[in-house]
Amino acid sequence: MSNSRAKSISSNESHDWDSIKDIFATLYVTEDRPLREVRAILAEKYGFNATERMYKRRINHWQLDKNNKEEEMQFLAQKSAERAAIGKRSAFRVRNREITQAALDHYFKRKKISKVGSRKGSSGDASTPPHIVCYTPPDTPTPETSEGSSPDFAPSDTPSTGSDEPILIDSSPTSSALQVARYRPPQEKYWLPGSPNQLESPGHFKSMEILLSATQDFFQSTLIAKDGVDAYHVTQQAMSWNMRKFYVLANSVASYMSEGSWQEAQTAYGQTLEHVGPVLRDRNPILFVCLLQICCKFLKDGQLPALRPLLQLVRAMAAHVHSVSHSMHIICGALLESMDMLADIMTMGLFQAVDILKFRLGMEHPQTCAAGRGLHATLMVSHDYAGALKAFQPVADIEARLANAMRLESRFRIIGSLMAMGNLHQARILIEEAQVMVDTLENPEQKAQLTLGALSTRGEWLRLSRDPRAIAVLSEAYEFAKAHTWLHNGSWSLNARRALRMAKNSALSDAPLVPFIYWF
Structure with a gap:
């Protein structure tokens, strides 16, 4: 400003x-x-x-009151029932706040009150107040499950339709009425390394070109002026920030699904969708990095089929909120076209993001550092540990001068890279320095997160050193995570449990140890 x-x-x-x-x-x-x-x-x-x-x-x-008034929610329920009777789905905007059908149903369930609009004889003549907007949400399928069942996102063995859109398939093991989103691959045969048709369909070079062009357009539209680019939220990372909520909830979906916690995954998925509209309207440059890090998390946890409907909804909402020519609509399309080489296309996009932000804002701007953290995560998931360390070192040098928790998060990223590369001696020195820094933190939220980070990192170092104490330290990390379930919507306790399980398996085998990639 x-x-x-x-x-x-x-x-x-x-x-x-x-x-x-x-x-x-x-x-x-x-x-x-x-x-x-x-x-x-x-x-x-x-x-x-x-x-x-x-x-x-x-x-x-x-008329910016954030509290949901019962008479307004009853009106929304009545309007939703009227539209459902003629085959229309509904979503609402009340005083510029998005209210989905899931949020509406949750309100009545939480308040334990009945919907007047669903009672026999209710009137539908009331006009819509000016501060309420009713619209049909984008027609994007989402995973739906009944209690006790698991959403099936596995590739189908049924004949392909030639479309890469999710298809609703009636395939529940318990109920023929249950429908779940299942991805069917397109008919085109993807090339394999060494085949004579490596440069033919599916045309990934075109997807890369589209992504690069759309990325430039995205930052061109969001980087208006240096003083106007958000640095406060990127630095503070407050839990109330919509972008952080979107990031944390989406990441927790991948964690829950990878551990088979279907009910929790479904709940987190519904909550994630509620934040798509607000983050698209925010026009914050960090949305690009946030979206690609979410993709990276789904890739790391082996949940790419579940990522597809989320990307489709973000793409559809970008068209709804802005237009089909909006850069985020195009970026999501390019990602959807290249799911089988997602790591490569994300790495390319994040390298470009760092270059653009460095040129426009300078290397020390929080937006540039955030892009550097996203690039580090993608390279680590791609097993390019040396490349991740090299790309992140400039960010770590800058954040080492900060007096907040960012410098500690950077330290743990450097430690993770060193351990993955086998440099356990240097990693041990940095772990000891990091523990001293954690002990001096005063902010309870930051201290809880980084205490868990310190325990997990030390446990991983012991595991890679084949030290039997690893199980005890990682058990302590797991218990700490369970006692702080608010950390990343409970997904960090799943990560801690997975790390502990890996340590127990490592103790029973002489096979080469694979590094565990922690997620921040």
């Missing part, structure tokens, strides 16, 4: 509320921040000072 704009906002003797309305709506509604935090940001960054009572009056005047 320019200095002149900031000054106009700070000149608030008469409280020029219109000057901060858009900023307030973004922080309070879109990012779902508490009023106390929004007041502090507006006072500190824009010099706008007002009492909490004044803010509450203004919230009512602007």
